Structure formats: C-alpha cells, structure tokens
Amino acid sequence: MNLSEVHTGHAHQFEDIEQQHEAGTLGMWAFLATEIMFFGGLFAAYTIYRTAYLPAFETGSRLLDLRLGAFNTVVLIGSSLTMALAVRAAQTGERNKLATYIVLTMILGAAFLGVKAFEYEHKWDHSLIPGLKFAPEGEDLLQITRWHAGIPQVQLFFCFYFFMTGMHALHMIIGLGLLAVLLVRSLRGNFSTHYYSPVEVNGLYWHFVDIVWIFLFPLLYLIGGRY
Amino acid sequence: MHYPRIESHVHYLNVNYGIRSWLFTTDHKRIGLLYLASVTFMFLVGGLAAVLMRLQLVEPQGTLLEPDTFNKMFSTHGIVMIFFFLIPAIPAVLGNFLVPMMIGARDLAFPRINLLSWYVYLVGAILTLIAILNGGVDTGWTFYTPYSSTYSNSNVLLVGIAAFITGFSSILTGLNFIVTIHKMRAPGLTWSRLPLFIWAHYATSLIMLLGTPVLAITLVLLALERILHAGIFDPKLGGDPLLFQHLFWFYSHPAVYIMILPAMGVVSELITCFSRKRIFGYKVVAFSSLAIAVLGFLVWGHHMFVTGQSVYAGLIFSALSFLVAIPSAIKVFNWTATLYKGSISHDAPMLYALGFIGLFTMGGLTGLFLASLATDVHLNGTYFIVAHFHYIMVGGTIMAYLGGIHFWWPKISGRLYPDKWARFAALVIFIGFNLTFFPQFLLGYLGMPRRYAFYPQEFQVLNVLSSAGASVLGVGYAIPLIYLIWSLRYGPPAGPNPWGAKGLEWQTPSPPPTENFEETPIVTEEAYAYASEDHELV
Amino acid sequence: MSGHVVPVRTYVLIFLALMVGTALTVGAAFVDLGRLNTVVALAIAVCKMLLVILFFMHVRHSSQLMKIVVASGFLWLVILISITVSDYLTRSWIPDPEGWGPSTAITLPSQQSSTAKTAVVAEAPASAAAQ
Amino acid sequence: MWPKIPFQPDQASTVARDVDQIYLFLTGVTVFFSVIIFAAIFYFVVKYRRRSEHEKPPEIEGSLTLEVTWTVVPALITVVVFVWSSSVYFHNARPPRSSMEIFAIGKQWMWQLQHPEGPREINELHVPVNVPIQITMTSEDVIHDFYIPAFRVKKDVLPGRYTSIWFQATKTGEYHFFCAQYCGAEHAGMIGRVHVMEPADYAAWLAGGNRGETMEKRAETIEKRGENLFTRLGCNMCHAPDGKGRGPSLVKVFGKRVKLNNGRTVTADEAYLRASILTPYKEVVAGYAPQMPTFQGQVSEEQVLQLIAYIKSLGAEQQSSTGSKQP
Numbered sequence A: 001m002n003l004s005e006v007h008t009g010h011a012h013q014f015e016d017i018e019q020q021h022e023a024g025t026l027g028m029w030a031f032l033a034t035e036i037m038f039f040g041g042l043f044a045a046y047t048i049y050r051t052a053y054l055p056a057f058e059t060g061s062r063l064l065d066l067r068l069g070a071f072n073t074v075v076l077i078g079s080s081l082t083m084a085l086a087v088r089a090a091q092t093g094e095r096n097k098l099a100t101y102i103v104l105t106m107i108l109g110a111a112f113l114g115v116k117a118f119e120y121e122h123k124w125d126h127s128l129i130p131g132l133k134f135a136p137e138g139e140d141l142l143q144i145t146r147w148h149a150g151i152p153q154v155q156l157f158f159c160f161y162f163f164m165t166g167m168h169a170l171h172m173i174i175g176l177g178l179l180a181v182l183l184v185r186s187l188r189g190n191f192s193t194h195y196y197s198p199v200e201v202n203g204l205y206w207h208f209v210d211i212v213w214i215f216l217f218p219l220l221y222l223i224g225g226r227y
Numbered sequence B: 001m002h003y004p005r006i007e008s009h010v011h012y013l014n015v016n017y018g019i020r021s022w023l024f025t026t027d028h029k030r031i032g033l034l035y036l037a038s039v040t041f042m043f044l045v046g047g048l049a050a051v052l053m054r055l056q057l058v059e060p061q062g063t064l065l066e067p068d069t070f071n072k073m074f075s076t077h078g079i080v081m082i083f084f085f086l087i088p089a090i091p092a093v094l095g096n097f098l099v100p101m102m103i104g105a106r107d108l109a110f111p112r113i114n115l116l117s118w119y120v121y122l123v124g125a126i127l128t129l130i131a132i133l134n135g136g137v138d139t140g141w142t143f144y145t146p147y148s149s150t151y152s153n154s155n156v157l158l159v160g161i162a163a164f165i166t167g168f169s170s171i172l173t174g175l176n177f178i179v180t181i182h183k184m185r186a187p188g189l190t191w192s193r194l195p196l197f198i199w200a201h202y203a204t205s206l207i208m209l210l211g212t213p214v215l216a217i218t219l220v221l222l223a224l225e226r227i228l229h230a231g232i233f234d235p236k237l238g239g240d241p242l243l244f245q246h247l248f249w250f251y252s253h254p255a256v257y258i259m260i261l262p263a264m265g266v267v268s269e270l271i272t273c274f275s276r277k278r279i280f281g282y283k284v285v286a287f288s289s290l291a292i293a294v295l296g297f298l299v300w301g302h303h304m305f306v307t308g309q310s311v312y313a314g315l316i317f318s319a320l321s322f323l324v325a326i327p328s329a330i331k332v333f334n335w336t337a338t339l340y341k342g343s344i345s346h347d348a349p350m351l352y353a354l355g356f357i358g359l360f361t362m363g364g365l366t367g368l369f370l371a372s373l374a375t376d377v378h379l380n381g382t383y384f385i386v387a388h389f390h391y392i393m394v395g396g397t398i399m400a401y402l403g404g405i406h407f408w409w410p411k412i413s414g415r416l417y418p419d420k421w422a423r424f425a426a427l428v429i430f431i432g433f434n435l436t437f438f439p440q441f442l443l444g445y446l447g448m449p450r451r452y453a454f455y456p457q458e459f460q461v462l463n464v465l466s467s468a469g470a471s472v473l474g475v476g477y478a479i480p481l482i483y484l485i486w487s488l489r490y491g492p493p494a495g496p497n498p499w500g501a502k503g504l505e506w507q508t509p510s511p512p513p514t515e516n517f518e519e520t521p522i523v524t525e526e527a528y529a530y531a532s533e534d535h536e537l538v
Numbered sequence C: 001m002s003g004h005v006v007p008v009r010t011y012v013l014i015f016l017a018l019m020v021g022t023a024l025t026v027g028a029a030f031v032d033l034g035r036l037n038t039v040v041a042l043a044i045a046v047c048k049m050l051l052v053i054l055f056f057m058h059v060r061h062s063s064q065l066m067k068i069v070v071a072s073g074f075l076w077l078v079i080l081i082s083i084t085v086s087d088y089l090t091r092s093w094i095p096d097p098e099g100w101g102p103s104t105a106i107t108l109p110s111q112q113s114s115t116a117k118t119a120v121v122a123e124a125p126a127s128a129a130a131q
Numbered sequence D: 001m002w003p004k005i006p007f008q009p010d011q012a013s014t015v016a017r018d019v020d021q022i023y024l025f026l027t028g029v030t031v032f033f034s035v036i037i038f039a040a041i042f043y044f045v046v047k048y049r050r051r052s053e054h055e056k057p058p059e060i061e062g063s064l065t066l067e068v069t070w071t072v073v074p075a076l077i078t079v080v081v082f083v084w085s086s087s088v089y090f091h092n093a094r095p096p097r098s099s100m101e102i103f104a105i106g107k108q109w110m111w112q113l114q115h116p117e118g119p120r121e122i123n124e125l126h127v128p129v130n131v132p133i134q135i136t137m138t139s140e141d142v143i144h145d146f147y148i149p150a151f152r153v154k155k156d157v158l159p160g161r162y163t164s165i166w167f168q169a170t171k172t173g174e175y176h177f178f179c180a181q182y183c184g185a186e187h188a189g190m191i192g193r194v195h196v197m198e199p200a201d202y203a204a205w206l207a208g209g210n211r212g213e214t215m216e217k218r219a220e221t222i223e224k225r226g227e228n229l230f231t232r233l234g235c236n237m238c239h240a241p242d243g244k245g246r247g248p249s250l251v252k253v254f255g256k257r258v259k260l261n262n263g264r265t266v267t268a269d270e271a272y273l274r275a276s277i278l279t280p281y282k283e284v285v286a287g288y289a290p291q292m293p294t295f296q297g298q299v300s301e302e303q304v305l306q307l308i309a310y311i312k313s314l315g316a317e318q319q320s321s322t323g324s325k326q327p
C-alpha cells in the first residue's frame, strides 16, 4: 500500500477500507499458517531425532547456556508486550506512543539478536559448529562420554540448534526491517484510527516469531533436565 | 449481429503500451499473460529434454547421450515440467486471469504481491536455466538423499535454491486466491453459487499454502547438508535418509493435486458450457475438491512402500490412498452425467475436456495399482509409474489446460482461432499421447525400471512405439502454438461471449477493461443456470 | 475502522502470566519428572502460545474465519508430525509369530536396540514407546 | 517379421501368482470403468449433439441415489483391493524361518552377493529352486533397490541399515534383476541375473563345478572370513570365549536377550550386532564399561556382515537363528 492509497482511503481493488483491513489481516494469518508449516518441517525432523537419540540431545542441551536462553525468552516476550501496546496505540490514535512502542520493540528485538550472536560466538569458540568445526573438548567431551552419547548424534543436536534458532533469528531480522519501515511511516503520520492495518499485520508477524521461540526455548535449552 | 472491433474499446491490452507497462503492471490479467509466456517457454525446455530422452531410448544401448547426460535430461525434464510448468500452469495463468473476473472483483486482493510472485517465479526459473546450462543436475526431480546431499557432482545446490524460491511464488499466488475468494466476491455471489473453477482454485490454494513451506524447509535442510555435511540425512552420522523422503512427499504428493484440481475446475466449466447444462450434483463436485485437498495431505507415504518405511505405516497410507480416489471418482461420474440430455457441441475446448475425462480416468485407476501394496512392490520404480503420472499430468492436466486456453482465448485476446485446426490438433494430441504412454504401462509391468539410460534388448519394441508416439505428440503441441499466435493478429474478433457461456467473465467485453467490469456485477442466480433463459449465440 | 481495543491492563496481565509460565518451565527442568518433563514443558509452551494468540494477536475478538485459519495451521502441523512419527515408532514392529523367523531390522540405527524381534506384537508398542 | 510384444513378465516365484491375480483384478476394474466412461461419453456426445443453437436442455439438478451409488461402489471395490493386496504384502514382509540367507551389498554401481557357504558373486546370483531364500541387504553409499521382476519382489537397499526380501523360485531359468532406485550415473548398468537351478545343480555349482568368472576362485566361507577379521581387528583381545576379557564373551550371544546398563533389555539380532560394532557407545552391556572402540570407518559393510556371520556361528540362543544352513 503506498501513500496515495492512504489518502484516497483504500486501494482500487477494494470496495472500502473495512474490506481492505479484513483482507490484510486474513492474508497475514494465511501467511502465518504457511510459516507454521515452514517451521513445522524442522519440528518434525527434530521430533524424530530427539526420540531416536535422547541421551545425545540431552548432552547437547546441557552444553547450551540456560541463563542466556531464559533471558532471551523474557526479552522476546517483553517485545511482544510492547508490540501489542503499539497496536493498541495505533487503534486509539496515539501517535507518539505508537512510535515509542515501536522503538521499544525494536530495541528488545535487537537485544535478543545481540544475545544470540554472543551465544553463537561462544559456540564457535568451543568448536560446537556442526560440519565446520565440531570437536567438543575438555569438560564438554567428558560430559559427552559420561552420557554415552555418540559425538555425531550430539552434532545432530547442534544442527537443529543452529538451524532452528538461525531460522528464527532470520525471521527476527526481517521483522526488525518491517518495524523500521513501520516506524518511519508512523513518524510521518500515515496511520490513524481509521487506517492502522499495517501496524496490526506487523504485530501479528512479530507475535508469531515470539511463539516460535516459546517452543524453541524448552525444546532446545531444557531437555533432559538439570537435576 | 454486429460487435465493435477490438480496437474500438479501451481494454487491458491497449490501455498502455511498452515493455515497462508490462513489467510493472499490477493488473492480474497482464500478470496472467506474463505467466503464460514464461510457462510456455519452460514447457518447451522440458519438452526438449523429453524429446532427447525418447530419442535415446529408441535403442537399447542408448548411444545418443552419455548415461550421465541422460540422467540430467530426465532430472531437467521432471524439475522443469513440475515446478516450472505444471504447478503454475493453470493457477498462475488461467487462475490469475479468471479468478477475479469470475467473482466479479476488480483485481486480486494484493496486486503487487501478485506481480512479486511472477518475479519470484522468474528468478527461480532463471536460476534453474543457469544451472542446466552450467552442467545440469542429475538427481531426478525427487532429490533423494544421500545421493543429492553427498554423492552427486552436479548443480544440486543451485537447483534446490531455485525450487525453494519458486515455491514462494506458489505460496503467494495461493495466498492471494484465498483472500480474494473470501473477501472480494460480488454482491449475491454466495459460496453455493461460485463457479466450480473457483472452488477448485480455493482447494488448490489451501495445498499451496500448507504444503509448499514444507518443501521449502526441506530444500533448505538439503542445501545445508550439502554444504556442511552435518549429518541430518546421512546415516553415517546418525541421520536418516528416509526422513527426507517423508518431508519431500509431504509436499509433493499434495502437489500432484495442485496439478490436477485446477484442471478439474477447468473441465467443470467446459463441460457445462458445451452441453449447456448445469453441472450434475454441484454441491458434491464442489465439496469433493475440498475433500481431495484435505485427504491428499494424508497419503504421502504411498511413495515409500518399498523404501524401508514401517509396514504398518504402509498399510495406513495405502488405505488412505484408496480413500482419496473416491472423490475423484465422484467427479468423473458427475461430469459424465452432466452430458446426459445436454445440448452438446463439439467445439475444440469440449474435445479437450472429453479427452481429459477419459485419460484422467485411466491415469487415476492405474494409480490404484500403485496404492495397492502388493502390486506396488512390483511396479514401484518402473515405467508403469511413468505411464501413470503422464496419463494424469499430460493426458489430464495438459488436456484441460489446453482446453481452458482455447475456451478463454477469445476472452484473453479478443480473437477467435481457426476451429478446424483446433479440433485437428486435439485429435493428434490424443492419438500421440496414447501411443507414447500406453506402451509404458506394459513396459512397467514387464519390469523395465525408470531412469534407465540403456536397457535390455527385450524392452526395445515398446520403447520404439513410445518414442514414435512422442514425435506425434510433439507435432500435436506445435499446432496450437502456431495458430494461437496467428490468431492474435488475424483471428476474427470474438465478441464478449462467443460460446454463450454463463460465468461473470463473459458479461464483460473481450478483451476486458482493466478494472474488469464497467460496474460491479450483482449475482442473482446459481452457477451454470443455462436453463434460465434463451441462449443467444453472440 | 473499528477494532476491538483491549485495555492496557489486560496486556500487562498476559505479559505477567507469560513470565510466570517461563519461570515454571525453567523450574520444571530442575525437577526430575522422568518422561513427564517433556510433557510438562510442552504443556506450558502450549498455554503460553494460546495466551499470545488469543490476546496479543486478538484472535479472541476475531471472526470465526480467522479462528479456523489459525486452527488449521496447527492441525496440519499435527498431521505432519504425527504421521511421520508413526512410521518411526512402528518400524520395529514386524510381528514374529511361530513359523516365521526374525526379519531383519528396519529401524533407525539407534532403535536397533529396541528391535525386539522376538517380542510379540502386543509387547512391541511399549518397547517402541520406551525410546 | 513383426516383433513379438510380450505382455507379462515371467511368473517364477510363489508370490508372483498372488501379485498377478491382484494385477489382473485391477486391470479388470480399470478396463470396466474406462469402457463405461468412454462409452457413455461417446454415446452422449453423439446422441445429444447440438442440433440447433436454440436448444434448451432440461434442467437436471443431480440425483442423490446416483451419487450414493457411485460413491459406494468404488468404495467397496477399493476395500476389497486393499484387504486382498495388503494381506499378500503383509505375508511377504516376513520371510519363513527356514529361509536360506544370502547377503547383498549394493554400491555404486554393482551388486555383491555373498552366499553363506562362501562364494561371492558380482551381479550374478545362483539359487536353488523351491527353497525360500532371504536376501539381507545393505548399501555402502547411496540408496539402491534390489528388484527381481520375475519374482515380483523389490526393496530399497539403504546405507546404514539392513532391509530384506525373500522369495521362493518356482521355475529354473535365468531372470534379470535390476537396481530400481536411481543411484547415479550407471544406475542403468546396475543389473544382473538370477540363475535358478535344481538343488543338485546348485550343490555342484557351490562345489566349484561350473562357476562363472565373476566368482572368486578361492571360496572361504563367510564365517571363516569373519573369523580371520575377528583376529585381525583384535576383537579377540577383549572378547575371549570364556568371558574373561575386557568385553563379554560372544559365544551364543546371537538371539540372546541382552541387558543394557540403561536398564533396557534387547534382543541381539543382526542389527544389534552391527550397532555394537559400529556404534558401541550407544548400547552398553550391563556390567561393562563403555570401553569398546567404534569400528566405524575401519570395516566395510561387507566385513560387518562377515563378522556378524562369524558371531552367529559361535552358536545361538534358542530359536533365533535365521539361516538354517542349506537345503
């Protein structure tokens, strides 16, 4: 939707703004159904290998930093809250609040990605990168043998760790890009109580990415327990 | 009767000119034509590969191509025909053109996403062509691991990425259709009044939305596995190659219904129009499209009966495969019953539609041989399967596609094509088709495996027959290509409704104006209400 | 355009509930519940997801159609996972009645141990599930 | 002369007849429905052809009776086919206990077939007629597929796993076998011949009478080769027959219910033995430390099979031996 559409009210193919709004929301939800299946392929593969190689997956899970994972969970849920508040601000036409909440959401999103990058670097230092540099050492190795898990199977766990969190991070990055556009538009005053569909649609996307993480966190960081 | 010359009104083709007006168009009709040009090109590429294969297979020793080259040919053929021709063919060409018009809308819900989908398709197609010219790919269209992930020395990565990208064009098209059909129907156009073409596209879109992403992620995994060798599909590192097959077929079986459902929609339109009758059992036919789409998601494992899948899973998949055949059967019977006491004309589109019913029936019924476990053990991986799916995809979908192109050509171009040639071509294609692929059923039963660059002597006769048929078929396809292009310039003007058909798309001039209708139509009757008034042929 | 405006309080409450959920999952990971650990973790995740979907994403106040779209997305995920898993779980179930010798394995390498070839059918599901 | 077109492959195994019957039935169904549909279309198209542009056909909504009929009839047919076909398939999923066992290894692009008595063949397989034969198969690289059209049997051959087929030939003669899963450049060349022989001829062949060139000259039994390997790889250093080594004794381990240190109990079948050699850390016998090194990468699939055959020859617990030795 470009600017001219905002001024004329709705795009030419729609009857009115209401129809356009509904179409946008339905479109985003349909897209999210697609996204569910996109991640779904990964979750299915994960389920199979986790069932098959539980000890190895537990070992792998213990090599992740639980604190960072939990911290990121909090950050991301926080960003979902600010996003929800942003949508609300758009609904009620509070422009300044809208921009503020978008900025907050972006900050939290960026914080999440920063922590993720830190974790990745840590994994690289400890040679836990499947395919490229996978040679768990020292205490890590000890743990692995203690649990009688095969190194290749632990590597599989790390495949999933990187594929899943990587895919998720990619979605976050795209989300941040979308938010940046949204921020500019909100600062330009493009949205009103009559027209805030893009804010809402972006919000849906952001919450979805949050939901993916809500599952990734226990499935990757918490399996096998820490007792 | 007098109708204005095409040039005399402003329509989507002459509203503006120049390459930019096409490349940046958001008009669904123009995008449909962009797709038409690109899928036709890809069909010729895939067809060329088929021609080379059939030439090679005339002789048992196969001296024309190196085995390696032959493998690249059938891979190219399968990948191009499936991902770049048949999946977009009807939805992205006819669907794009017709879905908004049939429901009385001015455009699809997201015109720019629609254009984007074409560009995405284009990028995928170009990458594939680059990969083919750069040495090709030799994994077959199924990309089975660990061959594709570890052992193949060809451009698997590039083609995988290309297929991944193209998948998104399919997703975007499906998304657009779903939203458009839900939200943008003309006043009075209730669900029970929708043309069956729309129902079929709705069902197809469901599959595109829910199935394609799984293929996408699978190809990502394949690509990563190929780059990193981390072991997801490599048994040496604890992976399971069968998991790839599960994920692949989770998309690719439903994908065969992406290929057939729109064709069924087209045939419903053709049969009703050319027998001037309401469809027999509208509700059943509409509902069976949805049933096929949903049940189609539950049967993917029937491609894995002999690959080491659990015997019990095999039983379940077999039973469900039989189940999904029932709604198809219902459709076939209803189409046939629609003919009863009709006023049947023998125009070219109708010939294609009738050809579709017959050949789809044969193709579908031979699918039962494969859904049945004991016989599939023998037939899996043989030419029987090749024959099965060509009967459905070439004998079925392409027939319907050509029928649809002929039917709506006057609407698309505003011109009529030479009817005699069209009927002649339909006949040549029908004969050539059967000559090409019927022998392959026999070959398969005799045990000739597919994807063989050379083969034992005893299979030669049938292979020669098949190759002979392919040349007839090739000629058959060339004829419409020529006269349709010819008609663009020399065809007589068609008028808004040359067939006396009922859909909304026929109530607007040919070619239609950019916004499709002068004013939004209001629908007051059921679909195919041919009995409601006298037909004036226009 | 008239969307349903949810009070800020609700959002904050949902946020707090999500925090509690997070704390619970982390806590549960430190308690040995055997195989229940996974079940608990997933149950909590599903609850959190529902909260996000219903409130943050406004599905609670959306049309029937929206609800169906959301539900079908998850239904399809369940189809994908459950049928695929059913293959893996039953691969080692080859029945082995009298008169028929052990048939060779069709399992993932790791499941080979549980390939209880001599086990009778009734016993097999248990051994497969024990994975 | 007009060349003769064959319509049916040789029918040379016990299951071939069963499969062909289903095939024939399905052909009947296909012909029946195709003829009905084609005939109806043709009849309608001629009878009701459009005679004038102003024809007004009667309005027909549909008919519930008809809809139900043509839903139920195909449904019943499919139920029949499903039950029939699945029972044949299911029956064939389990080799009879008295089968003679042959090992097959697929690799790009050849088949290696190993007889229990020692002879090893490449792309040729000699078997006696009227004896159930089980082929246990694995692959060294990609997925292949062992397919004998005349016997109507086929199964994918996977790396890292054992799959098997079995058949009982009913007619002596020579039949093709093919690789039916695409496996690379020479996929089409991965074919060979089964020679089905009278048992006496087979015995003579085994004894070295008329072997083809593809066969190895010196035929040690597979167990003997396994035994040599067992020493060469140093297995015997840890696995003393009296169980006093670092590892458990392997005498009579095959078919035994083994207790693992994680509390589970498993049956020591071929797959278990294979896993013990290649991934020993995964299943550790109760009472032992996970000290056994992996032999992954040091032994080929063929050698694994030889080791397994040797371990099996050390005796088996109870009923579980797969291969009774020979007819």
Ligand code: HEA
Pocket (backbone or CB within 6 Å): B142, B256, B257, B259, B260, B302, B303, B304, B305, B321, B322, B324, B325, B326, B328, B329, B330, B332, B333, B360, B361, B362, B363, B364, B365, B367, B368, B370, B371, B372, B376, B379, B380, B381, B385, B388, B389, B392, B393, B397, D029, D033, D037, D073, D074, D075, D077, D078
């Ligand atoms: C458009 C494409 C399309 C369609 C619609 C279908 C439709 C069907 N297919 Fe096909 N199939 C393919 C394309 C398609 N297939 C392809 C490409 C492959 C190979 C892939 C590869 O390996 O490369 C394949 C492979 C394939 C296999 C795997 C074989 C193997 O690899 O071992 C199986 C097995 O069950 C199968 C079954 C079926 C069935 C039961 C249907 C059913 O939906 C058919 C239903 C239709 C009818 C039944 C006809 C109408 C009915 C009547 C007139 C009434 C009488 C009816 C009854 C008595 C039931 N197909």
Ligand code: HEA
Pocket (backbone or CB within 6 Å): B043, B044, B046, B047, B048, B050, B051, B053, B054, B074, B075, B077, B078, B079, B081, B082, B085, B086, B139, B140, B141, B142, B386, B390, B393, B394, B398, B436, B450, B451, B452, B453, B466, B470, B473, B474, B475, B477, B478, B481
């Ligand atoms: C939409 C799908 C589609 C279509 C339309 C076709 C069309 C054809 N196919 Fe294809 N086919 C597949 C999908 C399709 N196929 C798939 C998925 C496979 C499996 C691949 C795999 O194993 O991975 C396959 C495999 C396959 C094989 C088996 C290869 C093997 O296993 O070794 C063969 C062999 O005969 C074959 C033949 C043909 C022929 C003769 C046509 C003909 O209909 C083609 C006719 C078209 C033309 C001849 C081009 C048009 C010609 C002109 C307009 C004239 C001018 C052109 C020139 C001068 C070139 N196909």
Ligand code: CUA
Pocket (backbone or CB within 6 Å): D106, D109, D143, D144, D145, D179, D180, D181, D182, D183, D184, D187, D188, D190
């Ligand atoms: Cu081996 Cu094909």
Ligand SMILES: [Cu+2]
Pocket (backbone or CB within 6 Å): B252, B253, B256, B299, B300, B302, B303
């Ligand atoms: Cu299928």
